[in-house]
Amino acid sequence: LSPVLREAITSCLEQKEQVILLLNRRGYATFIICRECGHVLRCSACDVTLTYHRRPNLLLCHYCGSRKKPPETCPQCRSHNIRYAGRGTQRLEEELNQVYPGARVVRMDLDTTGRKGSHEKIYQDLCKGKIDILVGTQMVAKGLDLPNVTLVGIVNADVALNLPDFRAAERTYQLLTQAAGRAGRGEKPGMVVVQTFNPGHYSIAALRQNDAEGFYRRELLYRETGKYPPFTGLIRLVFSGTDAKAVMATARGLTGAINEAVKEKIAGGAPGRDGHEEIIGPQPAVITKVQNRYRWHTLLKTADLDFYASFLPQLIAEYQRKNRQKVRVIVDENPYSML
Ligand SMILES: [Zn+2]
Ligand SMILES: [Zn+2]
Structure with a gap:
């Protein structure tokens, strides 16, 4: 403070x-890092750092809820020199109790x-x-x-x-x-x-x-300058699956197919679309893995969400029928999360 x-x-x-x-940020320490080798403790099922919680003494993944005992030594180099860094509400509560011993401190999370x-x-x-x-x-x-x-x-x-x-x-x-x-x-x-x-x-x-x-x-x-809602319609496609290669292949294949379809429609005279359709990606999602499922995403910016509604569902269904990969594709219109 x-x-x-x-x-x-x-x-x-x-x-x-x-x-x-x-x-x-809840918990005690928001990331745990080895001072010797720099290794940061991450969830084994998700690409996110683990949060240290006290009472009970646990490392928690805030994405999948998995929990485990904090290690005595660094899993990578066996050093005991582990630093609990980043402050969460539990640590703040503890600090307040130390600095203001007479005050009644209560935590709500x-x-x-x-x-x-x-x-x-x-x-x-x-x-x-x-x-x-x-x-x-x-x-x-x-x-x-x-x-x-x-x-x-x-x-x-x-x-x-x-x-x-x-x-x-x-x-x-x-x-x-x-x-x-x-x-x-x-x-x-x-x-x-x-x-x-x-x-x-x-x-x-x-x-x-x-x-x-x-x-x-x-x-x-x-x-407006970044072309984000409300100045453009935004669709986020999220590809996920347990096989990293299949996820990448589907993300690339399907995005390619969408690209082709959009070009074709514009060439075919779909009214007023030229220059307004933008396809970004595919690329690995910000959080590349959740609950052992690898994740990629593609963003579609469009002047008109109905433009995609007219062909995207069929195109995805057809692609998946042909390719038979075990990859889930989620179409998120005006997505709440970009992670
Ligand atoms: Zn280490
Ligand atoms: Zn996890």
Whole structure:
């Protein structure tokens, strides 16, 4: 925590007011790395790093839910010199208990709200003043109307901002404004502290200046120049299967077939399509493997989603019938996730 945020928390606690801290990463350490050889622990079934959780002591994959005991030594070089890096909500909770020993700190994330009613219980305790500092994931940003909360701290605003997704800025802005809105809802004025390595980014600048209009304009400009929705229709094809070669072959073969079909349709005089159809990929997905299934994807940008609706389903079905590979193809219109 920065000195600014620490000081703000201290003065808030002195005034008997409440604090909400948002950190959108659960667990204790978000990646585990060997100091000797640099090996990073990953899920054996997914291409993602494992998160270390305390109580119980486990390494968890947040994608497939697999769990295992943390190793005593590095699986690659047998060194004992293993570093638990990256801070999650569990570690933040622990740090807060050390820095503010008198404060009642409560954590709200997927791990503490699993049981029915636990979410409500935390909210009630907060209302009754039984909690001084609430720390948690995006759950803490939602809908809490608490007049005695005068400080909201965004511990790491860059978590969502750095995702390779065209909606990263929008989601960041949305989460930050939502969280910031929790501060100062009563008569006492509120304060919001945002910790970021990108203070100049327009989503964060707009939050600081309370300039929703300005954010909207910048975001639209970015979407227009980058040809992203709402200025273009977007379809994401995700190819997945347990045989890496078959997945790659299907991704390439099918994307090639789509390319041909699009060219043919434009040459055949499909109205107004020329220059508007863009095919990006295929390439390995950002997360190249989930639950032992390898993943590739292709993006189709189009002036008109109906253009693809008219032939894509048949083309895919036909391709799969001919090639008989065990590869799943998912067609995602206006995809929610780009990972
Ligand atoms: Zn090692
Ligand atoms: Zn996994």
